[in-house]
Amino acid sequence: MLRLVYFAILLLSLQAHASNNLPDLGASDLKDYDSQTETLLGKSFSTALHTQYPLVYDATLLSYIRRIGEKITGETGQNRHYSFFIIDDPSINAFAGPNGVIGIHTGLIASARSEDELASVMAHEIxxxxxxxxxxTYENQSVASTAGIASILAAILIGSQNPNAGIAAYMGSVGLTIEKQLKNSRIHESEADYFGIKYLNEAGYNPFAMGDFFNRLSKEGQLYKxxxxxxxxxxxxxxxxxxxARDRAEQLDSKRPLSYDALKLMQMRLKYVSQTHTTDPFEQIQLKQSHACYQRNLKTLYLPNQDINHLDAQCLEKLIEENPDERLYRQLLIEVKVTQQDVSALEDLERLMDFYPSDFAIPFLYAKSLVAFDQTDKAIELLKARTPSYHYQYMLYNTLTELYAKQKQPQFSYYYDALAQYNIGNIPRxxxxxxxxxPMITDQKSTFYLKVSQLLEETExxxxLLKEAQ
Ligand SMILES: [Zn+2]
Incomplete structure:
Protein backbone atom coordinates (compact mmCIF):
# COMPACT_ATOMS: atom_id res chain seq x y z
CA MET A 1 0.00 0.00 0.00
CA LEU A 2 2.86 2.30 0.82
CA ARG A 3 4.07 2.11 -2.70
CA LEU A 4 0.67 3.02 -4.05
CA VAL A 5 0.49 6.07 -1.79
CA TYR A 6 3.95 7.06 -2.88
CA PHE A 7 3.01 6.98 -6.51
CA ALA A 8 -0.18 8.87 -5.88
CA ILE A 9 1.97 11.51 -4.25
CA LEU A 10 4.41 11.58 -7.06
CA LEU A 11 1.87 11.87 -9.75
CA LEU A 12 0.13 14.71 -7.98
CA SER A 13 3.39 16.51 -7.42
CA LEU A 14 4.23 16.23 -11.06
CA GLN A 15 0.79 17.42 -11.98
CA ALA A 16 1.31 20.47 -9.80
CA HIS A 17 4.66 21.07 -11.42
CA ALA A 18 3.25 20.65 -14.90
CA SER A 19 0.69 23.37 -14.29
CA ASN A 20 3.37 26.08 -14.22
CA ASN A 21 5.47 24.25 -16.74
CA LEU A 22 3.20 23.22 -19.56
CA PRO A 23 3.99 19.90 -21.17
CA ASP A 24 5.28 19.83 -24.71
CA LEU A 25 2.31 19.38 -27.01
CA GLY A 26 4.50 19.06 -30.08
CA ALA A 27 3.13 15.74 -31.30
CA SER A 28 0.20 16.69 -33.45
CA ASP A 29 -1.46 13.30 -33.23
CA LEU A 30 -1.93 13.54 -29.47
CA LYS A 31 -5.00 15.05 -27.90
CA ASP A 32 -4.03 17.58 -25.23
CA TYR A 33 -5.54 15.46 -22.51
CA ASP A 34 -3.54 12.42 -23.52
CA SER A 35 -0.34 14.34 -23.89
CA GLN A 36 -0.61 15.72 -20.35
CA THR A 37 -1.43 12.32 -18.87
CA GLU A 38 1.39 10.80 -20.83
CA THR A 39 3.91 13.41 -19.69
CA LEU A 40 2.99 12.83 -16.05
CA LEU A 41 3.08 9.09 -16.37
CA GLY A 42 6.40 9.36 -18.17
CA LYS A 43 7.90 11.30 -15.28
CA SER A 44 6.71 8.93 -12.58
CA PHE A 45 7.78 6.02 -14.72
CA SER A 46 11.23 7.54 -14.93
CA THR A 47 11.28 7.96 -11.12
CA ALA A 48 10.37 4.30 -10.73
CA LEU A 49 13.21 3.40 -13.09
CA HIS A 50 15.78 5.49 -11.20
CA THR A 51 14.76 4.47 -7.70
CA GLN A 52 13.79 0.82 -8.11
CA TYR A 53 15.89 -0.60 -10.92
CA PRO A 54 19.64 -0.84 -11.55
CA LEU A 55 20.52 1.52 -14.39
CA VAL A 56 23.83 1.73 -16.22
CA TYR A 57 25.25 5.26 -15.85
CA ASP A 58 28.18 4.92 -18.24
CA ALA A 59 28.14 8.03 -20.43
CA THR A 60 29.93 6.32 -23.35
CA LEU A 61 27.41 3.47 -23.49
CA LEU A 62 24.41 5.76 -23.02
CA SER A 63 25.66 8.05 -25.74
CA TYR A 64 26.08 5.08 -28.10
CA ILE A 65 22.52 3.88 -27.46
CA ARG A 66 21.20 7.38 -27.85
CA ARG A 67 22.97 7.80 -31.21
CA ILE A 68 21.26 4.68 -32.55
CA GLY A 69 17.95 5.87 -31.09
CA GLU A 70 18.24 9.30 -32.69
CA LYS A 71 18.96 7.83 -36.11
CA ILE A 72 15.70 5.91 -35.85
CA THR A 73 13.50 8.57 -34.24
CA GLY A 74 14.71 10.99 -36.93
CA GLU A 75 12.82 8.84 -39.46
CA THR A 76 9.48 8.67 -37.65
CA GLY A 77 8.19 11.97 -39.03
CA GLN A 78 7.10 12.97 -35.51
CA ASN A 79 8.78 15.56 -33.40
CA ARG A 80 8.52 14.20 -29.89
CA HIS A 81 10.71 13.59 -26.89
CA TYR A 82 12.45 10.27 -26.26
CA SER A 83 14.73 9.19 -23.43
CA PHE A 84 16.85 6.07 -23.61
CA PHE A 85 17.92 4.09 -20.56
CA ILE A 86 20.02 0.98 -20.05
CA ILE A 87 18.76 -1.45 -17.41
CA ASP A 88 21.50 -3.57 -15.88
CA ASP A 89 19.68 -6.85 -16.30
CA PRO A 90 21.02 -9.89 -18.15
CA SER A 91 17.62 -10.92 -19.54
CA ILE A 92 17.14 -10.21 -23.24
CA ASN A 93 14.51 -7.50 -23.17
CA ALA A 94 13.56 -3.97 -24.20
CA PHE A 95 10.44 -1.92 -23.65
CA ALA A 96 8.64 1.30 -24.49
CA GLY A 97 7.31 3.11 -21.43
CA PRO A 98 5.03 6.16 -21.30
CA ASN A 99 6.10 9.46 -22.85
CA GLY A 100 8.84 8.05 -25.06
CA VAL A 101 10.89 6.31 -22.38
CA ILE A 102 12.76 3.48 -24.10
CA GLY A 103 14.54 0.91 -21.93
CA ILE A 104 17.18 -1.50 -23.20
CA HIS A 105 18.41 -4.36 -21.02
CA THR A 106 22.15 -5.07 -20.96
CA GLY A 107 21.25 -8.64 -21.95
CA LEU A 108 19.84 -7.38 -25.24
CA ILE A 109 22.93 -5.32 -26.05
CA ALA A 110 25.14 -8.30 -25.27
CA SER A 111 23.15 -10.74 -27.40
CA ALA A 112 22.86 -8.67 -30.58
CA ARG A 113 25.29 -9.77 -33.28
CA SER A 114 25.25 -6.49 -35.15
CA GLU A 115 24.22 -2.92 -34.58
CA ASP A 116 21.43 -3.58 -37.09
CA GLU A 117 19.97 -6.25 -34.79
CA LEU A 118 20.12 -3.99 -31.75
CA ALA A 119 18.65 -1.13 -33.80
CA SER A 120 15.86 -3.40 -35.03
CA VAL A 121 14.54 -4.00 -31.51
CA MET A 122 14.88 -0.31 -30.71
CA ALA A 123 12.97 0.56 -33.90
CA HIS A 124 10.22 -1.86 -32.90
CA GLU A 125 9.94 -0.20 -29.45
CA ILE A 126 10.02 3.28 -30.97
CA THR A 137 -3.83 0.83 -23.13
CA TYR A 138 -3.80 3.07 -20.10
CA GLU A 139 -6.14 5.81 -21.32
CA ASN A 140 -8.94 3.27 -20.98
CA GLN A 141 -8.25 2.93 -17.26
CA SER A 142 -10.23 4.95 -14.72
CA VAL A 143 -8.61 8.15 -13.40
CA ALA A 144 -8.54 6.75 -9.88
CA SER A 145 -6.16 4.03 -10.91
CA THR A 146 -3.76 6.30 -12.81
CA ALA A 147 -1.55 6.75 -9.75
CA GLY A 148 -0.37 3.19 -9.60
CA ILE A 149 -0.10 2.70 -13.32
CA ALA A 150 3.49 3.91 -13.62
CA SER A 151 4.79 1.36 -11.15
CA ILE A 152 2.62 -1.40 -12.55
CA LEU A 153 3.93 -0.60 -16.01
CA ALA A 154 7.53 -0.65 -14.81
CA ALA A 155 7.05 -3.99 -13.08
CA ILE A 156 5.39 -5.55 -16.11
CA LEU A 157 7.63 -4.06 -18.78
CA ILE A 158 10.94 -4.64 -17.06
CA GLY A 159 10.04 -8.21 -16.34
CA SER A 160 10.09 -10.93 -13.79
CA GLN A 161 13.73 -10.46 -12.70
CA ASN A 162 12.56 -7.68 -10.42
CA PRO A 163 11.33 -8.20 -6.86
CA ASN A 164 8.38 -5.91 -7.66
CA ALA A 165 7.19 -8.18 -10.42
CA GLY A 166 4.36 -9.46 -8.23
CA ILE A 167 2.90 -5.97 -8.22
CA ALA A 168 0.51 -6.66 -11.11
CA ALA A 169 -1.18 -9.41 -9.14
CA TYR A 170 -1.01 -7.33 -5.97
CA MET A 171 -2.65 -4.38 -7.67
CA GLY A 172 -5.61 -6.58 -8.42
CA SER A 173 -7.80 -6.31 -11.45
CA VAL A 174 -6.25 -3.09 -12.83
CA GLY A 175 -2.77 -4.57 -12.86
CA LEU A 176 -3.94 -7.79 -14.38
CA THR A 177 -5.97 -6.00 -17.04
CA ILE A 178 -3.00 -3.90 -18.08
CA GLU A 179 -0.71 -6.91 -18.05
CA LYS A 180 -3.15 -8.84 -20.17
CA GLN A 181 -3.54 -5.99 -22.63
CA LEU A 182 0.21 -5.55 -22.90
CA LYS A 183 0.92 -9.19 -23.45
CA ASN A 184 -1.89 -10.09 -25.76
CA SER A 185 -1.94 -7.41 -28.35
CA ARG A 186 -1.07 -9.14 -31.58
CA ILE A 187 -2.29 -6.11 -33.51
CA HIS A 188 0.05 -3.78 -31.65
CA GLU A 189 2.99 -6.13 -32.19
CA SER A 190 2.25 -6.47 -35.84
CA GLU A 191 1.98 -2.67 -36.21
CA ALA A 192 5.25 -2.18 -34.31
CA ASP A 193 6.98 -4.64 -36.66
CA TYR A 194 5.51 -2.91 -39.70
CA PHE A 195 6.55 0.63 -38.74
CA GLY A 196 9.73 -0.48 -36.97
CA ILE A 197 11.09 -2.14 -40.12
CA LYS A 198 10.27 1.00 -42.11
CA TYR A 199 12.15 3.27 -39.65
CA LEU A 200 15.03 0.80 -39.49
CA ASN A 201 15.48 0.89 -43.24
CA GLU A 202 15.14 4.65 -43.47
CA ALA A 203 17.77 5.06 -40.76
CA GLY A 204 20.19 3.13 -42.98
CA TYR A 205 20.06 -0.21 -41.17
CA ASN A 206 19.36 -3.61 -42.64
CA PRO A 207 15.55 -4.03 -42.69
CA PHE A 208 15.93 -7.83 -42.50
CA ALA A 209 17.69 -7.55 -39.13
CA MET A 210 14.47 -7.62 -37.09
CA GLY A 211 13.20 -10.91 -38.50
CA ASP A 212 16.69 -12.43 -38.35
CA PHE A 213 17.21 -11.43 -34.73
CA PHE A 214 13.86 -12.68 -33.46
CA ASN A 215 14.24 -15.87 -35.44
CA ARG A 216 17.68 -16.51 -33.93
CA LEU A 217 16.45 -15.72 -30.40
CA SER A 218 13.55 -18.05 -30.87
CA LYS A 219 15.82 -20.89 -32.04
CA GLU A 220 18.26 -20.28 -29.19
CA GLY A 221 15.30 -20.07 -26.81
CA GLN A 222 14.27 -23.58 -27.74
CA LEU A 223 17.63 -24.81 -26.49
CA TYR A 224 16.93 -23.36 -23.04
CA LYS A 225 13.37 -24.46 -22.55
CA ALA A 245 8.76 -9.20 -41.48
CA ARG A 246 10.62 -10.68 -44.45
CA ASP A 247 7.95 -9.51 -46.83
CA ARG A 248 8.02 -6.03 -45.35
CA ALA A 249 11.80 -5.81 -45.66
CA GLU A 250 11.67 -6.98 -49.28
CA GLN A 251 9.19 -4.23 -50.17
CA LEU A 252 11.66 -1.61 -49.02
CA ASP A 253 14.54 -0.32 -51.03
CA SER A 254 17.35 -1.08 -48.65
CA LYS A 255 19.99 1.62 -48.63
CA ARG A 256 23.07 0.14 -47.05
CA PRO A 257 23.52 -2.74 -44.68
CA LEU A 258 26.78 -1.52 -43.16
CA SER A 259 28.96 -3.48 -40.84
CA TYR A 260 29.44 -1.67 -37.58
CA ASP A 261 32.32 -2.23 -35.23
CA ALA A 262 31.00 0.02 -32.50
CA LEU A 263 28.60 -2.59 -31.14
CA LYS A 264 31.44 -5.02 -30.44
CA LEU A 265 33.42 -2.33 -28.65
CA MET A 266 30.38 -1.41 -26.56
CA GLN A 267 29.69 -5.05 -25.69
CA MET A 268 33.21 -5.27 -24.32
CA ARG A 269 32.73 -2.08 -22.36
CA LEU A 270 29.47 -3.36 -20.94
CA LYS A 271 31.30 -6.28 -19.44
CA TYR A 272 33.41 -3.95 -17.32
CA VAL A 273 30.81 -1.38 -16.31
CA SER A 274 27.81 -3.69 -15.75
CA GLN A 275 27.21 -5.09 -12.29
CA THR A 276 25.59 -8.21 -13.65
CA HIS A 277 28.74 -9.26 -15.52
CA THR A 278 27.11 -9.68 -18.85
CA THR A 279 28.95 -12.31 -20.77
CA ASP A 280 30.95 -11.22 -23.74
CA PRO A 281 29.88 -13.21 -26.78
CA PHE A 282 33.22 -12.54 -28.43
CA GLU A 283 35.29 -13.89 -25.60
CA GLN A 284 35.24 -17.47 -26.85
CA ILE A 285 36.33 -16.68 -30.36
CA GLN A 286 39.62 -15.34 -31.62
CA LEU A 287 39.49 -11.57 -31.24
CA LYS A 288 40.30 -9.35 -34.18
CA GLN A 289 43.44 -7.34 -33.57
CA SER A 290 41.48 -4.13 -33.14
CA HIS A 291 39.17 -5.72 -30.59
CA ALA A 292 42.05 -7.31 -28.71
CA CYS A 293 43.66 -3.87 -28.41
CA TYR A 294 40.44 -2.28 -27.18
CA GLN A 295 39.79 -5.06 -24.70
CA ARG A 296 43.34 -5.15 -23.32
CA ASN A 297 43.18 -1.45 -22.50
CA LEU A 298 39.65 -1.64 -21.05
CA LYS A 299 40.64 -4.48 -18.80
CA THR A 300 43.68 -2.66 -17.45
CA LEU A 301 41.61 0.48 -16.87
CA TYR A 302 38.55 -1.09 -15.28
CA LEU A 303 39.55 -4.26 -13.46
CA PRO A 304 40.96 -3.80 -9.95
CA ASN A 305 44.68 -4.28 -9.21
CA GLN A 306 45.89 -4.05 -12.79
CA ASP A 307 49.43 -3.09 -13.73
CA ILE A 308 49.11 0.16 -15.71
CA ASN A 309 52.23 -0.77 -17.63
CA HIS A 310 49.94 -3.06 -19.58
CA LEU A 311 48.16 -0.05 -21.07
CA ASP A 312 48.85 0.18 -24.78
CA ALA A 313 48.34 3.66 -26.21
CA GLN A 314 50.27 2.78 -29.36
CA CYS A 315 47.86 0.16 -30.63
CA LEU A 316 44.98 2.61 -30.07
CA GLU A 317 46.82 5.34 -31.97
CA LYS A 318 47.24 2.95 -34.87
CA LEU A 319 43.52 2.11 -34.79
CA ILE A 320 42.63 5.80 -34.83
CA GLU A 321 44.77 6.29 -37.92
CA GLU A 322 43.01 3.41 -39.64
CA ASN A 323 39.50 4.39 -38.44
CA PRO A 324 39.48 8.17 -38.19
CA ASP A 325 35.68 8.28 -37.91
CA GLU A 326 35.38 5.93 -34.94
CA ARG A 327 35.22 8.17 -31.88
CA LEU A 328 35.22 5.23 -29.45
CA TYR A 329 38.93 4.52 -30.05
CA ARG A 330 39.74 8.18 -29.42
CA GLN A 331 37.75 8.20 -26.20
CA LEU A 332 39.50 5.11 -24.87
CA LEU A 333 42.92 6.54 -25.81
CA ILE A 334 42.05 9.59 -23.70
CA GLU A 335 41.18 7.35 -20.75
CA VAL A 336 44.51 5.57 -21.20
CA LYS A 337 46.47 8.82 -21.41
CA VAL A 338 44.78 10.19 -18.29
CA THR A 339 45.73 7.08 -16.33
CA GLN A 340 49.29 7.48 -17.61
CA GLN A 341 49.19 11.13 -16.45
CA ASP A 342 49.77 12.28 -20.04
CA VAL A 343 48.36 15.81 -20.06
CA SER A 344 48.00 15.88 -23.87
CA ALA A 345 44.71 14.04 -23.21
CA LEU A 346 43.17 17.44 -22.44
CA GLU A 347 44.04 18.78 -25.90
CA ASP A 348 42.53 15.66 -27.46
CA LEU A 349 39.36 16.34 -25.47
CA GLU A 350 39.14 19.93 -26.72
CA ARG A 351 39.32 18.65 -30.30
CA LEU A 352 36.76 15.91 -29.62
CA MET A 353 34.33 18.43 -28.13
CA ASP A 354 34.59 20.45 -31.35
CA PHE A 355 34.06 17.37 -33.53
CA TYR A 356 31.07 16.05 -31.63
CA PRO A 357 29.39 18.98 -29.88
CA SER A 358 26.16 17.08 -29.25
CA ASP A 359 27.77 13.98 -27.72
CA PHE A 360 27.23 14.37 -23.98
CA ALA A 361 29.70 11.56 -23.19
CA ILE A 362 32.64 13.75 -24.19
CA PRO A 363 32.19 16.57 -21.63
CA PHE A 364 31.66 13.85 -19.03
CA LEU A 365 34.98 12.28 -19.99
CA TYR A 366 36.56 15.74 -20.07
CA ALA A 367 35.33 16.51 -16.55
CA LYS A 368 36.56 13.15 -15.26
CA SER A 369 39.96 13.82 -16.84
CA LEU A 370 40.20 17.31 -15.36
CA VAL A 371 39.52 15.85 -11.93
CA ALA A 372 42.30 13.33 -12.49
CA PHE A 373 44.67 16.24 -13.22
CA ASP A 374 43.54 18.04 -10.04
CA GLN A 375 41.49 20.62 -11.90
CA THR A 376 38.15 19.96 -10.20
CA ASP A 377 37.07 23.63 -10.34
CA LYS A 378 37.46 23.60 -14.11
CA ALA A 379 35.55 20.30 -14.31
CA ILE A 380 32.65 21.85 -12.40
CA GLU A 381 32.59 24.92 -14.65
CA LEU A 382 32.64 22.75 -17.75
CA LEU A 383 29.73 20.58 -16.58
CA LYS A 384 27.68 23.58 -15.49
CA ALA A 385 28.24 25.34 -18.79
CA ARG A 386 27.07 22.26 -20.68
CA THR A 387 24.03 21.58 -18.48
CA PRO A 388 21.27 22.89 -20.73
CA SER A 389 22.25 20.70 -23.66
CA TYR A 390 22.30 17.44 -21.71
CA HIS A 391 19.89 14.55 -21.98
CA TYR A 392 20.82 12.89 -18.73
CA GLN A 393 20.41 15.72 -16.23
CA TYR A 394 20.15 13.33 -13.30
CA MET A 395 23.59 11.97 -14.04
CA LEU A 396 24.99 15.43 -14.52
CA TYR A 397 23.57 16.76 -11.24
CA ASN A 398 24.85 13.70 -9.40
CA THR A 399 28.33 14.27 -10.76
CA LEU A 400 28.23 17.92 -9.65
CA THR A 401 27.06 16.76 -6.21
CA GLU A 402 30.12 14.53 -5.92
CA LEU A 403 32.55 17.12 -7.25
CA TYR A 404 31.35 19.84 -4.87
CA ALA A 405 31.60 17.39 -1.98
CA LYS A 406 35.16 16.69 -3.06
CA GLN A 407 35.85 20.43 -3.10
CA LYS A 408 34.44 20.63 0.44
CA GLN A 409 31.61 22.91 -0.67
CA PRO A 410 28.70 21.11 1.01
CA GLN A 411 26.15 23.83 0.21
CA PHE A 412 26.50 23.42 -3.54
CA SER A 413 26.71 19.67 -3.09
CA TYR A 414 23.33 19.68 -1.31
CA TYR A 415 21.84 21.93 -3.94
CA TYR A 416 22.80 19.70 -6.86
CA ASP A 417 21.74 16.60 -4.96
CA ALA A 418 18.33 18.23 -4.47
CA LEU A 419 18.19 19.10 -8.18
CA ALA A 420 19.02 15.49 -9.09
CA GLN A 421 16.21 14.19 -6.89
CA TYR A 422 13.81 16.84 -8.18
CA ASN A 423 14.76 15.92 -11.73
CA ILE A 424 13.60 12.33 -11.28
CA GLY A 425 10.47 13.37 -9.38
CA ASN A 426 11.69 12.33 -5.92
CA ILE A 427 10.08 15.37 -4.27
CA PRO A 428 10.21 14.30 -0.57
CA ARG A 429 13.97 13.72 -0.81
CA PRO A 439 19.74 27.62 7.11
CA MET A 440 23.36 26.86 6.15
CA ILE A 441 23.48 29.83 3.77
CA THR A 442 24.59 32.91 5.69
CA ASP A 443 24.27 35.53 2.98
CA GLN A 444 20.55 35.81 2.43
CA LYS A 445 21.02 38.38 -0.32
CA SER A 446 23.12 36.13 -2.53
CA THR A 447 21.75 34.77 -5.80
CA PHE A 448 22.44 31.27 -4.51
CA TYR A 449 20.15 31.84 -1.53
CA LEU A 450 17.49 33.09 -3.92
CA LYS A 451 17.81 30.02 -6.13
CA VAL A 452 17.61 27.69 -3.16
CA SER A 453 14.60 29.38 -1.61
CA GLN A 454 12.78 29.44 -4.94
CA LEU A 455 13.31 25.74 -5.44
CA LEU A 456 12.37 25.07 -1.83
CA GLU A 457 9.16 27.04 -2.23
CA GLU A 458 8.22 25.11 -5.35
CA THR A 459 9.04 21.80 -3.68
CA GLU A 460 7.12 22.74 -0.53
CA LEU A 465 -0.51 19.01 -2.19
CA LEU A 466 0.76 15.52 -1.63
CA LYS A 467 -0.02 15.59 2.07
CA GLU A 468 -3.53 16.80 1.28
CA ALA A 469 -4.00 13.83 -0.96
CA GLN A 470 -3.19 11.35 1.78
ZN1 LIG B 1 6.49 -5.15 -29.12
Missing part, protein backbone atom coordinates in the same frame (compact mmCIF):
# COMPACT_ATOMS: atom_id res chain seq x y z
CA UNK A 127 7.16 2.21 -33.27
CA UNK A 128 5.14 1.25 -30.17
CA UNK A 129 5.57 4.89 -29.09
CA UNK A 130 4.72 6.46 -32.44
CA UNK A 131 1.62 4.27 -32.72
CA UNK A 132 0.64 5.19 -29.14
CA UNK A 133 0.10 1.59 -28.11
CA UNK A 134 0.82 2.06 -24.45
CA UNK A 135 -1.24 5.21 -24.07
CA UNK A 136 -4.13 3.50 -25.81
CA UNK A 226 13.08 -23.27 -18.98
CA UNK A 227 14.06 -19.68 -19.59
CA UNK A 228 13.25 -18.32 -23.02
CA UNK A 229 14.41 -14.71 -23.53
CA UNK A 230 12.04 -12.30 -21.78
CA UNK A 231 11.31 -10.45 -24.99
CA UNK A 232 9.84 -13.59 -26.58
CA UNK A 233 7.21 -13.73 -23.85
CA UNK A 234 5.71 -10.49 -25.14
CA UNK A 235 6.80 -11.01 -28.74
CA UNK A 236 6.06 -14.60 -29.70
CA UNK A 237 7.86 -15.54 -32.88
CA UNK A 238 5.48 -17.25 -35.25
CA UNK A 239 6.06 -18.35 -38.83
CA UNK A 240 3.49 -15.78 -39.80
CA UNK A 241 5.29 -12.97 -38.02
CA UNK A 242 8.63 -13.89 -39.60
CA UNK A 243 7.11 -14.15 -43.05
CA UNK A 244 5.47 -10.76 -42.66
CA UNK A 430 14.53 17.04 -2.63
CA UNK A 431 12.50 18.84 0.03
CA UNK A 432 14.49 17.28 2.87
CA UNK A 433 17.80 18.28 1.31
CA UNK A 434 16.66 21.86 0.67
CA UNK A 435 15.34 22.38 4.21
CA UNK A 436 18.70 21.25 5.54
CA UNK A 437 20.50 23.52 3.11
CA UNK A 438 18.63 26.81 3.53
CA UNK A 461 3.97 23.61 -2.47
CA UNK A 462 4.10 20.31 -4.25
CA UNK A 463 4.67 18.47 -1.00
CA UNK A 464 1.70 20.19 0.66
Missing amino acids: AHVTQRHLSR NSPPEILMTHPVTENRLAK AFLLLTQLE KTLA
